[in-house]
Amino acid sequence: MRFELNHNQGIDSDSKRKEKLVLRKNRIIFFSGGRASFVVADFVKKSYPDDNILLYFTDTLWESPDTYRFIKECSDKLKLPLLIHSAGITPMQLMFEKKLVFNNMIGDCSKLLKMRVASDYLKKQIKPKVERWLNHQFLKQADFIKDATLYFGIGIEELHREEAIARNWRPFRVEMPLIDNMIRIDNVLKEYNIMEPELYKLGFAHNNCNGRCVKAGQGHYRNLKKTMPEIFQKHMEEEYHLYMCVSAYRYILDKSVPDENQIPSHLQEEMLQELDDAYRGYFYGKCTKPKLYIHPAASASTRYMKIKKYSFMKRKGKNPEVSQLEDNEHLYTNVRNPSEPFTLREFALLENSKPEQIDLFDIGGCGCFVQF
Numbered sequence: 001m002r003f004e005l006n007h008n009q010g011i012d013s014d015s016k017r018k019e020k021l022v023l024r025k026n027r028i029i030f031f032s033g034g035r036a037s038f039v040v041a042d043f044v045k046k047s048y049p050d051d052n053i054l055l056y057f058t059d060t061l062w063e064s065p066d067t068y069r070f071i072k073e074c075s076d077k078l079k080l081p082l083l084i085h086s087a088g089i090t091p092m093q094l095m096f097e098k099k100l101v102f103n104n105m106i107g108d109c110s111k112l113l114k115m116r117v118a119s120d121y122l123k124k125q126i127k128p129k130v131e132r133w134l135n136h137q138f139l140k141q142a143d144f145i146k147d148a149t150l151y152f153g154i155g156i157e158e159l160h161r162e163e164a165i166a167r168n169w170r171p172f173r174v175e176m177p178l179i180d181n182m183i184r185i186d187n188v189l190k191e192y193n194i195m196e197p198e199l200y201k202l203g204f205a206h207n208n209c210n211g212r213c214v215k216a217g218q219g220h221y222r223n224l225k226k227t228m229p230e231i232f233q234k235h236m237e238e239e240y241h242l243y244m245c246v247s248a249y250r251y252i253l254d255k256s257v258p259d260e261n262q263i264p265s266h267l268q269e270e271m272l273q274e275l276d277d278a279y280r281g282y283f284y285g286k287c288t289k290p291k292l293y294i295h296p297a298a299s300a301s302t303r304y305m306k307i308k309k310y311s312f313m314k315r316k317g318k319n320p321e322v323s324q325l326e327d328n329e330h331l332y333t334n335v336r337n338p339s340e341p342f343t344l345r346e347f348a349l350l351e352n353s354k355p356e357q358i359d360l361f362d363i364g365g366c367g368c369f370v371q372f
């Protein structure tokens, strides 16, 4: 039997082999569940349809159920793989573990639960506690990290942050298509027939942590109270229990009081264990209330023994501290108006009785609002 070589067949299989050898460029989109990051994903997909594009979502485990609907729908309709990573702990649990009540001045939930998780994975290949894939079949090559370009959904209003973000993510190349291409984010969701995240419809500026951002301000919390009263109520209770827990913890370990009022170290360990037993189940969702716990300051008799208050929000202090500073030639008057804790419980009372005193323009600032 004669066997004839078909030259065209040879060329075809050659080019197929070569095609297989061509490495596709890796592109990772920091996908936050917000509109802007979706628009970036769409832009990258349309610009580089043949490349290896990944949607990457870092989960605080505290998101709105609708956010998970949204990110899944985006992944399905864009036909892009979605990788979800999480440190396995919520911002509230993080505060409990650190014995710290975060607010817009302190606290690193966005850094530890989002940035750190992402950078440990992408720079050091350290996998976090939780990993989940959606639409893994759309991944075009297994190594999606090598020489990847990272994309952020940051708009022109955050132009000043561009440089710092690019520096933090070296050696990766960073791009921000919303800034570089002046893309308007309207209409893209309509094009895919995707319903926008519920939180935007409720008037929130961002789709983070189900509206419970601990770094948010009065205007934001007013909207939460109005549009999701049950979430506000639960958040208010959690803030109260957290502040009592943190206050008790600090009290037990307080070194700033005179020696005779300090709790002896042999008792501290026992008291800290008792505190942990009282609150751990509550903050990890095992029970609806903490166990009965009496703050040790409640039975103390000296002026040092106080239950200190902590809160997510702050407001300007009523009693400015006035002091006089003197150098060789001048006497200065120094007025400080330190901010005071403003608990959600106090906020709710004020909102009910004197709503005109709420600062609607104070929506607060949060790393997550602008990081991804």
Ligand code: SF4
Binding pocket: 060, 091, 109, 110, 113, 208, 209, 212, 213, 214, 215, 366, 367, 368, 369
């Ligand atoms: S949205 Fe607020 S509470 Fe949630 S992780 Fe970011 S900073 Fe923390």
